Amino acid sequence: xxxxxxxxxxxxxxxxxxxxxxxxxxxxxxxxxxxxxxxxxxxxxxxxxxxxxxxxxxxxxxxxx
Numbered sequence: 541x542x543x544x545x546x547x548x549x550x551x552x553x554x555x556x557x558x559x560x561x562x563x564x565x566x567x568x569x570x571x572x573x574x575x576x577x578x579x580x581x582x583x584x585x586x587x588x589x590x591x592x593x594x595x596x597x598x599x600x601x602x603x604x605x
Contacts, residue, residue, distance in 0.1 A: 546591075549584040551575055 544552075556577040562572060 544583075546587045547578045548582055549587070553580045553584070556580065 556573050559565065560573050560577070565573075
């Protein structure tokens with residue numbers, strides 16, 4: 541299974557946003573896309589938080605040396 545990068549998740553979110561802007565999209569499709577977009581954004585936010593913790597750990601370890 542392919543592991544998406546942060547950049548992949550942002551790109552997918554942009555694609556979903558563009559699809560949601562289509563005036564001919566049905567309500568059902570809009571809801572599915574909206575949910576998918578939220579999942580992408582939440583996942584990207586989690587990646588940011590994990591990176592932040594990792595950076596803080598690195599900084600703590602390097603300043604303690």
